[in-house]
Amino acid sequence: MTLVGNWSYPTAIKFGPGRIAELAQACAQAGIRKPLLVTDRGLAALPVTQSTLDVMEAAGLGRAIFAEVDPNPTEVNLAAGVQAYRQGGHDGVIAFGGGSGLDLGKMVAFMAGQTRPLWDFEDIGDWWTRADSDAIAPIVAVPTTAGTGSEVGRASVITNSQSHEKKIIFHPRVLPSVVICDPELTVGMPRAITAGTGLDAFAHCVEAFSSPHYHPMSQGIALEGMRLVIENLPRAYHDGGDIDARAQMMSAAMMGAVAFQKGLGAIHALSHPIGAIHHTHHGTTNAVCMPAVLALNAPVIRDRFDRAAPYLGIEGGFDGFRDFVDGFNDSLGIPKRMSALGVTDPDMDKLIEGALKDPSCGGNPVELTAANIRSLLEAVL
Secondary structure (H helix, E strand, C coil), X not given: CCCXXXXXXXXXXXXXXXXXXXXXXXXXXXCCCCEEEECCHHHHCCHHHHHHHHHHHHCCCCCCEECCCCCCCEHHHHHHHHHHHHHCCCCEEXXXXXXXXXXXXXXXXXXXXXXXXXXXXXXXXXXXXHCCHHHCCCEXXXXXXXXXXXXXXXXEEEEECCCCEEEEEECHHHCCCEEEECHHHHCCCCHHHHHHHHHHHHHHHHHHHHCCCCCHHHHHHHHHHHHHHHHHHHHHHHCCCCHHHHHHHHHHHHHHHHHHHHCCCHHHHHHHHHHHHHCCCHHHHHHHHHHHHHHHHHHHHHHHHHHHHHHCCCCCHHHHHHHHHHHHHHHCCCCCCHHHHCCCCCCHHHHHHHHHHXXXXXXXXXXXXXXXXXXXXXXXC
16 A cells, blocks of 8 residues: 555645655745755765755756755854855745754744844743744755654754754744655665664654653654554664655654654753764664663653553563563664764763753653763763
8 A cells, every 4th residue: 555645734744655746836835936955965965865956946946955964953054054045045945854954954944034143042931932933934844764753843953063052943933834755765764874763753752652741632643653663663674665664654753743742851851962962863862862761760651651562562561661672772773872872981960961951851751850860871871
């Protein structure tokens, strides 16, 4: 069965193989006539990007591209992207790629018409209301990985290059107007990236499901998202050409990002400062952190995972789920410790400070303190 659909939750989504061919219609739907395609350096020269530029050019949209984007994008990348957008006279952005390209593309569209500095819009209280919402350019999002779900998110994560802190910039109008989810674009992902991005989606669902906040819609989405990852990530990992598995993983990635409106937790509170300082892959970092965080949260989340485990096809309730996660990581080549990702001689105090300041702390079911964060870091480092 070919998986194809047109969805309007949480935004307009054109889902299915080959739908990148509808990019011109998506731009027209968003009111974009002269787009700037924003992606990362590694993706810029690959055939998947060049063929997308060909689709743009054939439709009379030009083939303007900005690709000076780091794996953990910074405000320096953003300033260069905004300059390219303004100098090119563009009227919208095609955010293309994995989390870094999507996040930076969304921020180029956001900041191109603003007069205040970026950090004035950090996700603190109602700071987003400082933005001129009418000056935010329209966005078409085209994911090429199945992990972050940034294509259906209202925020971006940008690393402050001076303080080495990851900051969340939020605005409701940053939600892309149209998303094209074409699983054929993800076929070329290397195994390690398939695993890391897929486990990012899994972490989003696990943390949203664990969060104590009240949001039953997100709770249901998180549960089904976990099931889709469990059943389909191994298939995509072992056979990159399995379009059905690739499609299911793209769904799971979007579901994780929708679900975490309910909250994230200690996994992300740890991975954000580790990634900002040591430049580790975000999803892989999340996966390394997950077993220790599950152990910390066990007293509070045990009952809900006892109920969820049978639906997920896992025996033994919460304990069975925790054992499953260990084996799942092993089967996907995820290391046990951060040292295998190049994190050596870390500044523990700085990581603890960064974790405690991270907005994800508020969604953890067990209150996070300097003491239990230190214990978590010692377990994963």
